[in-house]
Amino acid sequence: MLLSDLMRESANAATTPPALPRDPALSGLTLDSRKVGPGFLFAALVGNRQDGTAFVAEAVKRGAVAILAAPDASLPPLDPSIVVVRDANPRRRVALMAAAFAGAQPATIAAVTGTNGKSSTVHFVRHIWANLGFKAASVGTLGIFSPGLTREAGLTTPDPVQLHEDLAILARQGVTHLAIEASSHGLDQHRLDGLRLSAACFTNLTHEHLDYHASMETYFAAKARLFDSLLPESGTAVINADSDRAQALMAIAARHGVRCWTYGAKGREFRLLKDQATSAGQHLAVEILGELHGIELPLVGGFQASNALGALALAVATGGDVDRSVEALGSVTGAPGRLQLVARHRTGANVYVDYAHKPEALETVLSTLRPFARGRLVVVFGCGGDRDRAKRPVMGEIATRLADLTLVTDDNPRSEEPEEIRAEIVRGIPADRRNWIEVRDGRHAAIERGMASLRSKDDLLLIAGKGHETGQTIKGVTHHFDDAEVAREFAEAVS
Ligand SMILES: CC(=O)N[C@H]1[C@@H](OP(=O)(O)OP(=O)(O)OC[C@H]2O[C@@H](n3ccc(=O)[nH]c3=O)[C@H](O)[C@@H]2O)O[C@H](CO)[C@@H](O)[C@@H]1O[C@H](C)C(=O)N[C@@H](C)C(=O)N[C@H](CCC(=O)O)C(=O)O
Ligand SMILES: Nc1ncnc2c1ncn2[C@@H]1O[C@H](COP(=O)(O)OP(=O)(O)OP(=O)(O)O)[C@@H](O)[C@H]1O
Numbered sequence: 001m002l003l004s005d006l007m008r009e010s011a012n013a014a015t016t017p018p019a020l021p022r023d024p025a026l027s028g029l030t031l032d033s034r035k036v037g038p039g040f041l042f043a044a045l046v047g048n049r050q051d052g053t054a055f056v057a058e059a060v061k062r063g064a065v066a067i068l069a070a071p072d073a074s075l076p077p078l079d080p081s082i083v084v085v086r087d088a089n090p091r092r093r094v095a096l097m098a099a100a101f102a103g104a105q106p107a108t109i110a111a112v113t114g115t116n117g118k119s120s121t122v123h124f125v126r127h128i129w130a131n132l133g134f135k136a137a138s139v140g141t142l143g144i145f146s147p148g149l150t151r152e153a154g155l156t157t158p159d160p161v162q163l164h165e166d167l168a169i170l171a172r173q174g175v176t177h178l179a180i181e182a183s184s185h186g187l188d189q190h191r192l193d194g195l196r197l198s199a200a201c202f203t204n205l206t207h208e209h210l211d212y213h214a215s216m217e218t219y220f221a222a223k224a225r226l227f228d229s230l231l232p233e234s235g236t237a238v239i240n241a242d243s244d245r246a247q248a249l250m251a252i253a254a255r256h257g258v259r260c261w262t263y264g265a266k267g268r269e270f271r272l273l274k275d276q277a278t279s280a281g282q283h284l285a286v287e288i289l290g291e292l293h294g295i296e297l298p299l300v301g302g303f304q305a306s307n308a309l310g311a312l313a314l315a316v317a318t319g320g321d322v323d324r325s326v327e328a329l330g331s332v333t334g335a336p337g338r339l340q341l342v343a344r345h346r347t348g349a350n351v352y353v354d355y356a357h358k359p360e361a362l363e364t365v366l367s368t369l370r371p372f373a374r375g376r377l378v379v380v381f382g383c384g385g386d387r388d389r390a391k392r393p394v395m396g397e398i399a400t401r402l403a404d405l406t407l408v409t410d411d412n413p414r415s416e417e418p419e420e421i422r423a424e425i426v427r428g429i430p431a432d433r434r435n436w437i438e439v440r441d442g443r444h445a446a447i448e449r450g451m452a453s454l455r456s457k458d459d460l461l462l463i464a465g466k467g468h469e470t471g472q473t474i475k476g477v478t479h480h481f482d483d484a485e486v487a488r489e490f491a492e493a494v495s
């Protein structure tokens, strides 16, 4: 593709592309100098840790023929054959370029943002679409799921170059419907700016990532970008009305002129009227666009019902038939590692794995499981290193308030000292609580102790924080570790 074509296709309609001194044919583009090949455009971005302009010389050595940089970025002296493109927002521009370069993307794309429930919601929408007969895929924390391409988990929202390469493959394979998780980092870093969205969903906003975002307000503003910058006027905003941020987001969406649908107990278009536990999960009575429907959801928990309704609203907003979408939810499975029953202890006690690694998720999952533990509810959890430290004491308090026994352990300490992370968790536990133990010799030992604490079939063990993950990162080295696998060492597997 010629640089001039890429410039035109990625330009804001209001701007005139600058005259180029030369018009090289590009063979690729990247924002990482280590991935530059001959004929590439290299986007030199100022990052959170490093300044990409420091790698321009290396990129040129590897064959870069064009450099994208901010207007004020100081670049090394370059051979005149190298074209320098300046843009006030190079992160956004490279995302738009990546979309233009890759060409195709599935015709229908729904993005889901929110602190919790993104992976579950995209998993459910993909299931509904597939049942409606569409070739559907999802992209997010769990990787890429599609009929023809699976990709291991990396970032929740991939970098734009990788994302658009994959979307073009999916589109060529005939995938017409795509659901994608929009993380706040991804939104803030413009990773999703080149997507042609049909709908966007907001699940909720609670404490997370305050190491990256300066405050809850800037965290919310990053999420709101999906609705006021990325969703076109022809799109539908699908908002969880039960979130305390719903009103603010509806006002933003309305100002932007998009159709706005809400779901949940306070929802307008998808109103949950009744939620009744059944032997298979729950029966939901829902008023959908003015008509009453019954949903047999084979999953437990109010949060799963909420995510399922968000997914249903996305499916309908993108043209899905209401009755058939409702019926499709009857055969949905939980997303891997989300409230997943993984083992049964010899006493008969159930062992669950869940991805709760944020305060509200831990509170939600423990409250959800409480009625299923007629005996003792035991939880094993830790907190990740090199991530928001403020959530550690909060989670220590939540676990010891809602579980009968808490085993404090490690969860990806990364570059931090595990004992320091555990100490910060323990600091949040009120002094009069005695229902916890700090396990100092690793997560495997903590799970073993959790299993050993089960005394009857009425007890229940929750292993929280890692969900689907298959590694534990300690001092930069990732060791194979799978909570479900370890639980099964001490108990029978359940399929
Ligand atoms: C903090 C953060 O989000 N960082 C992301 C960001 O990196 P950055 O731009 O800040 O990188 P940097 O290291 O400062 O480097 C600056 C620039 O120099 C370039 N560089 C660097 C070294 C070199 O040799 N050559 C070179 O060209 C880098 O490619 C980069 O463009 O942009 C990169 C490309 O998109 C991401 O890979 C990277 O994710 C890092 C690995 C990460 O850990 N991110 C996590 C926190 C994250 O994004 N998580 C979210 C949320 C998950 C959730 O909701 O729980 C996610 O979407 O996964
Ligand atoms: N709607 C919800 N409200 C509150 N908690 C939820 C909700 N949905 C899921 N959870 C909790 O959050 C955990 C993570 O769920 P899920 O993976 O669907 O969210 P996510 O937003 O994709 O998270 P991440 O940002 O870590 O990828 C679940 O394991 C569960 O404990």
Ligand SMILES: N[C@H](CCC[C@H](N)C(=O)O)C(=O)O
Binding pocket: 156, 357, 383, 384, 385, 387, 411, 412, 465, 466, 469
């Ligand atoms: N996408 C999240 C995953 C956190 C998972 C948890 N197990 C941890 O390591 O903190 C992050 O990178 O912040």
Ligand SMILES: [Mg+2]
Binding pocket: 118, 119, 120, 140, 141, 142, 156, 181
């Ligand atoms: Mg996710």
